Amino acid sequence: MLDRPYTLLSCALSLDGYLGSATARRLELSNDADFDRVDAVRASCDAILVGAATVRHDNPRLLVRSKARRDERTAHRLPPSPIKVTLTERVELDAGADFFTTGDAEKLVYCASERVADARSRLGSVATVVDGGQPVAMRTISEDLGARGVRRLMVEGGGKVHTQFLTENVADELQLVVAPFFVGDSRAPRFVSDGRFPWTPDRRARLAGVRQIGDVVLLRYALSPRFRAD
Numbered sequence: 001m002l003d004r005p006y007t008l009l010s011c012a013l014s015l016d017g018y019l020g021s022a023t024a025r026r027l028e029l030s031n032d033a034d035f036d037r038v039d040a041v042r043a044s045c046d047a048i049l050v051g052a053a054t055v056r057h058d059n060p061r062l063l064v065r066s067k068a069r070r071d072e073r074t075a076h077r078l079p080p081s082p083i084k085v086t087l088t089e090r091v092e093l094d095a096g097a098d099f100f101t102t103g104d105a106e107k108l109v110y111c112a113s114e115r116v117a118d119a120r121s122r123l124g125s126v127a128t129v130v131d132g133g134q135p136v137a138m139r140t141i142s143e144d145l146g147a148r149g150v151r152r153l154m155v156e157g158g159g160k161v162h163t164q165f166l167t168e169n170v171a172d173e174l175q176l177v178v179a180p181f182f183v184g185d186s187r188a189p190r191f192v193s194d195g196r197f198p199w200t201p202d203r204r205a206r207l208a209g210v211r212q213i214g215d216v217v218l219l220r221y222a223l224s225p226r227f228r229a230d
């Protein structure tokens, strides 16, 4: 088996388990102190991965915001922000999205073998398109990232991506932030969708930490023996 990076899943959800709203409007679930914590986690990683729907819906920059943290990375001969990674089936990605146009770090797009040529012509030089197999498996992505030198991967959603990392059992840690309100609309995206998860009533995940951050709570779960509490 090839080496894969330590993989940390991170997301914020409402009290009723939603990742966002049912509308086109981006929903802020977290607070400033927690956004800063997430920034520190980003700065500690070699790559950040989000699904193509999150790129389209949120137009995230996925950069380390704090100058001090960027400087510290540079002092360690790292790019100021981690490599950005996304995956797509339909290849409906805008080469002008902030994901592609901000930051100097490499951008990687994994897609199914039969879509590689289409993705390369659509994205041109803004990203490296990687053949992720047919279908694209999270383990394949993980092992390919490991071969590219990624030792620590942060997965920032959305739900379809989290579901696959969890059901394929290629996650080492889950950082879940619970916001103090409800979304109350089943059209909104959920943290995970249906699947066979390795953690069941008979095989419970280990709760490794609980921290109140203002009006939200951070729950940390150890999902593999590789979990590190640092």
Ligand SMILES: NC(=O)c1ccc[n+]([C@@H]2O[C@H](COP(=O)([O-])OP(=O)(O)OC[C@H]3O[C@@H](n4cnc5c(N)ncnc54)[C@H](OP(=O)(O)O)[C@@H]3O)[C@@H](O)[C@H]2O)c1
Binding pocket: 010, 011, 012, 013, 018, 019, 020, 021, 026, 027, 029, 050, 051, 052, 053, 054, 055, 057, 058, 087, 088, 089, 090, 091, 092, 111, 112, 135, 136, 137, 156, 157, 158, 159, 160, 161, 162, 164, 189
């Ligand atoms: N609260 C939070 O922490 C947080 C974090 C991130 C996102 N979000 C929210 O989550 C929502 C998006 O979540 P989502 O579950 O709808 O989508 P998602 O997980 O962000 O992205 C799903 C998309 O990724 C691509 N994809 C996933 N698995 C694939 C595979 N095996 N092979 C090829 N492509 C694959 C497909 O892209 P194509 O459609 O291009 O084929 C798929 O439609 C947004 O509303 C966003 O605001 C919230």
